[in-house]
Amino acid sequence: GESVGLHLPTLSVQEGDNSIINCAYSNSASDYFIWYKQESGKGPQFIIDIRSNMDKRQGQRVTVLLNKTVKHLSLQIAATQPGDSAVYFCAESPNSGYSTLTFGKGTMLLVSP
Amino acid sequence: ETGVTQTPRHLVMGMTNKKSLKCEQHLGHNAMYWYKQSAKKPLELMFVYSLEERVENNSVPSRFSPECPNSSHLFLHLHTLQPEDSALYLCASSQVLVSGGTYEQYFGPGTRLTVT
Numbered sequence: 001g002e003s004v005g006l007h008l009p010t011l012s013v014q015e016g017d018n019s020i021i022n023c024a025y026s027n028s029a030s031d032y033f034i035w036y037k038q039e040s041g042k043g044p045q046f047i048i049d050i051r052s053n054m055d056k057r058q059g060q061r062v063t064v065l066l067n068k069t070v071k072h073l074s075l076q077i078a079a080t081q082p083g084d085s086a087v088y089f090c091a092e093s094p095n096s097g098y099s100t101l102t103f104g105k106g107t108m109l110l111v112s113p
Numbered sequence: 114e115t116g117v118t119q120t121p122r123h124l125v126m127g128m129t130n131k132k133s134l135k136c137e138q139h140l141g142h143n144a145m146y147w148y149k150q151s152a153k154k155p156l157e158l159m160f161v162y163s164l165e166e167r168v169e170n171n172s173v174p175s176r177f178s179p180e181c182p183n184s185s186h187l188f189l190h191l192h193t194l195q196p197e198d199s200a201l202y203l204c205a206s207s208q209v210l211v212s213g214g215t216y217e218q219y220f221g222p223g224t225r226l227t228v229t
Contacts, residue, residue, distance in 0.1 A: 008153075034217055036220075041222075042222055042223075043117070043119075043203050043205075043220035043221050043222045043223050044156075044203070044220045045220070046217045046218075046219065049217055089155075089156070091156075100158060100161065100169060101156075101158070101218060102155075102158075103155045103156040104155060105154075105155050106155070
């Protein structure tokens with residue numbers, strides 16, 4: 001999984017480019033995965049989720065890919081816009097009645113015009 | 114109001130003070146959560162209430178005391194905090210099915226707490 005460190009990984013892209021944000025998870029029992037976006041001064045906002053019986057799920061301009069073999073999750077954002085600039089978190093959870101999400105450290109996405 | 118609301122948005126308190134954070138969800142959910150978000154650390158789950166019962170308490174110091182009077186309201190009572198408790202405290206809610214199943218959590222905007 002993502003280790004706790006001093007520096008937030010940063011991805012800088014140009015407006016209109018496609019962005020790929022990666023996340024490694026450590027718990028092979030995790031059944032549910034979710035991506036959140038957090039803008040400055042706001043709480044995390046749900047983007048997209050995926051369950052372990054799928055390897056790909058698409059939303060509006062976003063796609064989540066799950067590779068359970070290597071315990072890897074990615075978020076693809078098509079035609080990235082300046083409004084997409086934020087910190088993106090992945091989270092994992094075993095399938096339980098209430099979701100005990102374990103969050104990664106996050107990746108900062110910077111989109112320049 | 115819609116979604117998950119939190120008050121106050123900012124709070125400065127001394128180490129000897131007692132204060133409470135409030136969270137309210139307007140989504141009809143039956144589970145609520147408290148998280149702590151510190152700089153340079155992942156979100157840390159503190160407490161979970163599911164169907165108004167506390168089901169998780171992640172080794173949180175006793176100076177943090179949660180209260181869930183009903184499925185729409187959640188409080189975090191604070192007393193004799195330490196400067197290292199300064200952080201963004203986030204509340205979230207989700208829907209839990211009795212038959213099981215995990216669904217996304219919806220977060221409030223957080224309370225920025227500074228302990229002096």
